[in-house]
Structures are given as structure tokens and as C-alpha cells.
Amino acid sequence: MAKxxxxxKARALKYLSTREHSRLELGRKLSRYAQESDDVEALLDWLEASKFLSQTRFSESLVHRRASRFGxxxxxxxxxxxxxxxxALSDIKATLSQDEASRATEVWRKRFKQPPVDAAERAKQMRFLQQRGFSHSAIQTAIRRAEADEDPS
Structure with a gap:
């Protein structure tokens, strides 16, 4: 029996039911299955007009998923x-900038738990946070907080 x-349209709704997608990402996924008579752009326009597809919701979702781990x-x-x-990007940037140092501190605590004992260890910890996409000022603040918390005086 043939499947x-x-x-x-059903495929698009199936993708959107699992998680939010950007227009670009959903367009790429759907274009693999599009026939010659299918108009992917028209379908994406309809999904946006029907509020099934939203760049704002996608952005918020991605930020929410990534903020606890990345800079x-x-x-x-x-x-x-x-x-x-x-x-949209500048609004998100402004929102993220407010708590980047505290997020960097939390990521540092999950990974290292104790402040660096020497310059090599400090460089290693800073590189880790830098690879996660944190700014230099957020990294400096996170390391200083860790050293201040450990200081018994």
C-alpha cells in the first residue's frame, strides 16, 4: 500500500507544532518537499498572516533557549x-545586554566552581567564556565575582 x-501546508504546520521556526529556516525545510506547482513563499506569507509563523516569537524562543548557556x-x-x-535585532541586543554579566557568572559557576589559582587557569576560564560568546567586560565581571566570593577576608 502506497504511503x-x-x-x-500540513508539513509546515507539523514543523511549527514542534517548535518556533524562522521564515528562512522553514522555507529551507519546505523547499525540499515542494513540487513544481507549489509556491513556498505564498505559503510562508499565509502562515505569517495567520499568525502561525512569527519572527518575534521565534526570536524570543531562541533567546530563551540559548541565554542560560551563551553570551x-x-x-x-x-x-x-x-x-x-x-x-528586532537591536531590541534583542539591548535586552540581552542588561544581564550578560550575571549570565556569564552562572555559566562560569556551572563549569568551574572555583576561581583560577594562576594565570594559566585564569586564561583557560576566560577562553571558555569567550567561546560561549560573552563580551570581554562580562567575562572580567564574572571572574572578579568568582574571586570575590572565594576571598575569605
Missing amino acids: LQMSL NTRILSELQTHGIAGE
Whole structure:
């Protein structure tokens, strides 16, 4: 018995039911299954008009998923690869900047638990946070907080 072919619209709704997608990402996924008569852009427009697809919701979802593990640079870079730009990106950047140092401190605590004992260890810890996309000032603040918490005086 032949398996029924899922329509492009049904496939899009299936993807969106699992998590939020950016327009660019969903377009890429759907284009693999599009027939010659299918208009992916028209479907994406309809999904946006029907509020099934939202760049704002996608951005908020991605920031929520990534903020506890990554810094502003990494999150903003990922948003740009998903086609988020302009005013939306600058709003997210402003929001993320407010608590980057505290997020860096939490990421540091989960990974290292004790402050660096020498310059090599300090460099290793700073590189770790830098690879996670935290700014230099947030890294400095996180390391200083860790050393201040450990200082018994």
C-alpha cells in the first residue's frame, strides 16, 4: 500500500507544532518537499498572516533557549543566520545586554566552581567564556565575582 504524501501546508504546520521556526529556516525545510506547482513563499506569507509563523516569537524562543548557556555575541550571530535583522535585532541586543554579566557568572559557576589559582587557569576560564560568546567586560565581571566570593577576608 502506497504511503500518502503529506501536503506542503500540513508539513509546515507539523514543523511549527514542534517548535518556533524562522521564515528562512522553514522555507529551507519546505523547499525540499515542494513540487513544481507549489509556491513556498505564498505559503510562508499565509502562515505569517495567520499568525502561525512569527519572527518575534521565534526570536524570543531562541533567546530563551540559548541565554542560560551563551553570551550575546553567539545569540545575536545565530539570530542573524536565521534572517533576523534591523530593529528586532537591536531590541534583542539591548535586552540581552542588561544581564550578560550575571549570565556569564552562572555559566562560569556551572563549569568551574572555583576561581583560577594562576594565570594559566585564569586564561583557560576566560577562553571558555569567550567561546560561549560573552563580551570581554562580562567575562572580567564574572571572574572578579568568582574571586570575590572565594576571598575569605
